[in-house]
Amino acid sequence: MIAFLRVADAAEDDDPELKVWIKQVRDVAYETEDIIDGFMLQLHRKNDCCCSGVCDFLGKLFCSVRNLKTRYETAAEIQSIKSRMTEIAEGHRRYRYKFNVAEEGSASGFGSNHGIDPRVDALLLEETKLVGIENPKKQIIPWLVEGESRLKVVSVVGMGGLGKTTLVKKVYDDSVVKKHFQNHAWITVSQSFEVEELLKDLIQQLFHQMKQSPPENLSTMNVNRLKGIIKEFLRERRYLLVFDDVWSIQSWEYIKYMLPNENCGSRVILTTRLIDVASSCSKETDGHVYELNPLSEKDSWTLFSQKTFMGNPCPTHLIEICNNILKRCGGLPLAIVAISGVLSTKKETSIDEWKLLNWSLGSELEGNDVLESMRIILLLSFNNLPYYLKPCFLYLSSYPEDHQIEHNTLIRQWIGEGFVKCKEGKTIEEVAQGYINELVNRSLLFPVKTNDDGSVKVSCIHDFYREIILLKSRDQNFLTTNNEQNMIWPRRVRRLSVHGTLRNTEIERYGTRLCSFLSFRVEDHKSILSILQLLKSCKILKVLDLRGVPLENFPEAILYMFHLRYLSLRNTMIKRLPRSIKKLQKLEILDLKETFINELPIEILELQYLRHLLVYRHVPGSYLPYDYVHGFKILKGMGSLKFLQKLGVIDAYPGSVALKELAMMTELRRVSITKLRTEDGVALCLCIEKLQNLCSLGLRSVEGDVLDLSHLSSPPLSLQRLYLTGRLAKFPHWIQSLQSLVKVYFRWSQLRDDPLEYLQDLPNLVHLEFLATYVGEKLSFKAGKFQKLKLLGLDKLEPLRWVIIEEGAMPCLEKLIIQRCNSLKGVPDGIERLSNMKVLEFFDMPDEFVAPLSLEKHGGEYWKIAHIPQVYHTYWRNGCWEVYPLDGKQTNEQSGQPKNAIVRTQEQRNWL
Structure with a gap:
C-alpha cells in the first residue's frame, strides 16, 4: 500500500475519481498502522500483567489465553483489511489502462505535467502593469551583454509564483539584449520533459529565426543526431538560450553538452525553484545566480491597487481588510494578482464579502477558478x-x-x-x-x-x-488543526494541533487513533481540562508536545502511552517526574527545558532509547549572572544510556561520579556541565577525551573555583561550539588545534595572558564573546588574523583601555557589541577599516564614552563609525532595555518612554 501511494500521490489532484480511490487506499493504510500499533500495545500490557502477577502454571495459562484473545481479534481485523483491499484491487484494474503502475513500476504514469503550464504565473502577471521588476532587470542585463566572452549561465531562482518567468521574459525581450545576440530561443523544460521533444523545439526555433527550413526527417532523429545539429548550428554564433523551469541538475546535464563554447559571448538563462540547481548550473561556467525575493510592502500595495481598484485609491473602510489580505500574500506576485482579480469583482460597498474572503481564504483556494490556477502552480512544488x-x-x-x-x-x-x-x-x-x-x-x-x-x-x-x-492535510486526513471555534471534525483524527483553545465535549473519542498532539498558546483552564480529558483516550500516541501549557503536575495519562517517542513539557510549571516514567519504554526525546525539575527519578535509566534529554532552566535578568542556568543532578548508572546524543544541563557535583558516568556516553554530540570544582580537573579532562563525537561543549565551574582544563591532551576535533565559564589559571592551549571551532565564549575567565594570541588563527571562527575574560589593558587584533569572524562581543572587561584593529584584521566582521567596559578610552582604533560592519552597539557605557560619537560633536570620533549603518547605545532602565540610535533620529516611539528610545525586553537581545 505504501509503495502504491508513493507512486500515486502526485496524480490525485488531476482526477476526482482517482482521488477517491487513492483516499480509500490511504485510509486502509492508516487503519493497518493502527491495528499493528494497537496489537503491540495490547501484547505489551498482557506481558506486563503476566510478569507482575502469579507466575505459577495457572497464571501463565491465564496470560496465554488473554494473549490468544488479542491475537484472534487482530486476525479478524486483518481479514477485514484483506477484504477491503480486494475491492480496492478491483478499482486498480479499472484504472490500469490509464496508469500503468504494475507494468512499469515507476511514477511515469502519474503527475507528468498535471495538464497545467507552470508559466501561468507569467501570463497572469502580464494582465497588469508589472511592479518591482526594473531593478532585477537592470542587474541581470549587464551579466548578459558584458563581461568575458566565454559561455556563462545566469540562473534566476525563487519559489513558485514570484515571477521568475515574467522577469526573464522582460530581459529576453529587451531591445539591448535582442541586438546583442545573433540567435535567441526560449525552451520550457518543466518537471517531466522528453529530451527529444525539447531538442526538436529548440531546432525549430533556431532555424525559423534564420528563415531556414528545419532538417528533413527531424521527427525520426535520435537524441545524439539532434544534439549534433544544434551544436553545429550554434558554432561561432553569439546566442542567448532560455531554459525555463528547470527542476533538476540532471535536466541541465542533458542540455549543456550540446552548447558550443566558442568565446563568442554566448549566454544561457535558467529559471528554477531549486537553489542547488541554480548554483550548480552557474558555478561550472563562473556565471551568476539571481535570487528573486518577494515584493516589498510598497510594491505589493501598488500591484494590489492596480488590479483591485484599477489604479484608484483604496476606499478607507477597506484599508484594514486589504492590508490583512495583502499580508497573507507575503509579497508573492502571483498570489497578489490572483486574489486582487477576485476582489475586483466584489462590490466595494459590501464589506462583509471582503471580510468573508479574508476569513475563508483556504477554502477559496479550491472554489475559485483564478485562485485554483494559483493553487495548481504552487502544488507543483509539493508534487515534485x-x-x-x-x-x-x-x-x-x-x-x-x-x-x-x-x-x-x-x-x-x-x-x-x-x-x-x-x-x-x-x-x-x-x-x-x-x-x-x-x-x-x-x-x-x-x-x-x-x-x-x-x-x-x-x-x-x-x-x-x-x-x-x-488543504492537503485535510484531504488526506494527515493532520487536523483546531484553530476554529466551529470547525467540522473529521471522522478520524490522526494528528491534532491545537492553537489557542480546545473546546469539544466529545473530545476523548478522537484520541483512540491519535498518533500526534501538539499545542500552541494554550493557557485557559477549560482548554487544559479538555486536553487532559483527550489524553486519557490516547493509546497509540507517538508525539506529544505540551510546551507552554501551564501544567503543575505531570499528566498521569501520559504514562499509558506505550508508543510515545517524543515528549515535550517545555515551559510548563511541572516540578517532578513520577517514578512510573519507566513505562515509556520507546521514549527517545524528553524535553523538560524551562520547567522546575532539577532531579530525575532513578527509573529514568530504564528508558534505554533516549537520544535527547534536556533538563535545565535559565535565570532571568538584565545581564547573565554567573549561575545563569540550573541543571539536574546526574544519576549513578546514567552512563548506561548509550544512545544519548544531547544532554543538558548536568550538575557535576560530586564530580567523580558524574564525570565517570558521562565518559561512558560516547555518542554524545552536545553536553553542558555545571558546578565543576578545581579538584575535578583530571577527571574532567579524561572524560572529554573519551567524548570524541562532541560538537558542542559547555563547562562552568563553581564560582570562585578554577576551571582546570590543563590535563586535556586529545580534545574532540569535531568541536564547533565551546562555552567556558569560570576562572582559568592559564589559557587552554589545546583550543588552537580545534580547526572546526565556529563559536567560542569565555566568561569570568580572568586571564592574564592575551587570549587573542591563541584564537587568532582558528580558520572557521565566526563568533567570539568575552565576559570578564581578560584583565589586561589592551586587546590587539593583528593584521590578517580572525579571517572569518563576524560577531564580536566584549563585556565587563573592566581594566580594558584600548582596542586596536590592525590593517586586514577581522575583514568579515559584521557586528560588534561593547558593554560595561568602563575604562575604555574610545571606539576601537582601526574600526574605520571594517567595511563589512553592519551593527555597532554599546550597552551601559559611560556618557563620556558615547558623547564624542554623536553627530552634534563635530571633530569627535564619529568619522570612525560613519560607515556603519546601525549604531546604538543602550541602557537597562525600569526593567527593560532602552535603545537609542546614535544619530538621534527617532526610530520608534512608545508612549511614556524617553524620546528616541526603542524598548526591548531581555528576550529580544538575541545575540546573547
Whole structure:
C-alpha cells in the first residue's frame, strides 16, 4: 500500500475519481498502522500483567489465553483489511489502462505535467502593469551583454509564483539584449520533459529565426543526431538560450553538452525553484545566480491597487481588510494578482464579502477558478517533492500562521513520528537536517535566523504554501488543526494541533487513533481540562508536545502511552517526574527545558532509547549572572544510556561520579556541565577525551573555583561550539588545534595572558564573546588574523583601555557589541577599516564614552563609525532595555518612554 501511494500521490489532484480511490487506499493504510500499533500495545500490557502477577502454571495459562484473545481479534481485523483491499484491487484494474503502475513500476504514469503550464504565473502577471521588476532587470542585463566572452549561465531562482518567468521574459525581450545576440530561443523544460521533444523545439526555433527550413526527417532523429545539429548550428554564433523551469541538475546535464563554447559571448538563462540547481548550473561556467525575493510592502500595495481598484485609491473602510489580505500574500506576485482579480469583482460597498474572503481564504483556494490556477502552480512544488519529504512538509501545517519554526524541535518531532529513515554513516538527526536543507533549497522554507556556521536555525513557511498543505492535510486526513471555534471534525483524527483553545465535549473519542498532539498558546483552564480529558483516550500516541501549557503536575495519562517517542513539557510549571516514567519504554526525546525539575527519578535509566534529554532552566535578568542556568543532578548508572546524543544541563557535583558516568556516553554530540570544582580537573579532562563525537561543549565551574582544563591532551576535533565559564589559571592551549571551532565564549575567565594570541588563527571562527575574560589593558587584533569572524562581543572587561584593529584584521566582521567596559578610552582604533560592519552597539557605557560619537560633536570620533549603518547605545532602565540610535533620529516611539528610545525586553537581545 505504501509503495502504491508513493507512486500515486502526485496524480490525485488531476482526477476526482482517482482521488477517491487513492483516499480509500490511504485510509486502509492508516487503519493497518493502527491495528499493528494497537496489537503491540495490547501484547505489551498482557506481558506486563503476566510478569507482575502469579507466575505459577495457572497464571501463565491465564496470560496465554488473554494473549490468544488479542491475537484472534487482530486476525479478524486483518481479514477485514484483506477484504477491503480486494475491492480496492478491483478499482486498480479499472484504472490500469490509464496508469500503468504494475507494468512499469515507476511514477511515469502519474503527475507528468498535471495538464497545467507552470508559466501561468507569467501570463497572469502580464494582465497588469508589472511592479518591482526594473531593478532585477537592470542587474541581470549587464551579466548578459558584458563581461568575458566565454559561455556563462545566469540562473534566476525563487519559489513558485514570484515571477521568475515574467522577469526573464522582460530581459529576453529587451531591445539591448535582442541586438546583442545573433540567435535567441526560449525552451520550457518543466518537471517531466522528453529530451527529444525539447531538442526538436529548440531546432525549430533556431532555424525559423534564420528563415531556414528545419532538417528533413527531424521527427525520426535520435537524441545524439539532434544534439549534433544544434551544436553545429550554434558554432561561432553569439546566442542567448532560455531554459525555463528547470527542476533538476540532471535536466541541465542533458542540455549543456550540446552548447558550443566558442568565446563568442554566448549566454544561457535558467529559471528554477531549486537553489542547488541554480548554483550548480552557474558555478561550472563562473556565471551568476539571481535570487528573486518577494515584493516589498510598497510594491505589493501598488500591484494590489492596480488590479483591485484599477489604479484608484483604496476606499478607507477597506484599508484594514486589504492590508490583512495583502499580508497573507507575503509579497508573492502571483498570489497578489490572483486574489486582487477576485476582489475586483466584489462590490466595494459590501464589506462583509471582503471580510468573508479574508476569513475563508483556504477554502477559496479550491472554489475559485483564478485562485485554483494559483493553487495548481504552487502544488507543483509539493508534487515534485520526493515521497519521503511529503509527510515532513505536510507536518508544517501543524504550526500556526506566521509561526517561527525552530529546526531542532522540528527535527525531533519528525524523528518521533518515524518520518526520518536511517542512512549508513549518519545519525538520524543528520539525515533530518538534510531533509530541512532540501526544503530550504526548494524555497519551501524561508530562513529567519541562522547559526554561526551559516546553517538555518529558524525558518517560516509562506502563508499560501501553508494554506496549500492545510488543504492537503485535510484531504488526506494527515493532520487536523483546531484553530476554529466551529470547525467540522473529521471522522478520524490522526494528528491534532491545537492553537489557542480546545473546546469539544466529545473530545476523548478522537484520541483512540491519535498518533500526534501538539499545542500552541494554550493557557485557559477549560482548554487544559479538555486536553487532559483527550489524553486519557490516547493509546497509540507517538508525539506529544505540551510546551507552554501551564501544567503543575505531570499528566498521569501520559504514562499509558506505550508508543510515545517524543515528549515535550517545555515551559510548563511541572516540578517532578513520577517514578512510573519507566513505562515509556520507546521514549527517545524528553524535553523538560524551562520547567522546575532539577532531579530525575532513578527509573529514568530504564528508558534505554533516549537520544535527547534536556533538563535545565535559565535565570532571568538584565545581564547573565554567573549561575545563569540550573541543571539536574546526574544519576549513578546514567552512563548506561548509550544512545544519548544531547544532554543538558548536568550538575557535576560530586564530580567523580558524574564525570565517570558521562565518559561512558560516547555518542554524545552536545553536553553542558555545571558546578565543576578545581579538584575535578583530571577527571574532567579524561572524560572529554573519551567524548570524541562532541560538537558542542559547555563547562562552568563553581564560582570562585578554577576551571582546570590543563590535563586535556586529545580534545574532540569535531568541536564547533565551546562555552567556558569560570576562572582559568592559564589559557587552554589545546583550543588552537580545534580547526572546526565556529563559536567560542569565555566568561569570568580572568586571564592574564592575551587570549587573542591563541584564537587568532582558528580558520572557521565566526563568533567570539568575552565576559570578564581578560584583565589586561589592551586587546590587539593583528593584521590578517580572525579571517572569518563576524560577531564580536566584549563585556565587563573592566581594566580594558584600548582596542586596536590592525590593517586586514577581522575583514568579515559584521557586528560588534561593547558593554560595561568602563575604562575604555574610545571606539576601537582601526574600526574605520571594517567595511563589512553592519551593527555597532554599546550597552551601559559611560556618557563620556558615547558623547564624542554623536553627530552634534563635530571633530569627535564619529568619522570612525560613519560607515556603519546601525549604531546604538543602550541602557537597562525600569526593567527593560532602552535603545537609542546614535544619530538621534527617532526610530520608534512608545508612549511614556524617553524620546528616541526603542524598548526591548531581555528576550529580544538575541545575540546573547
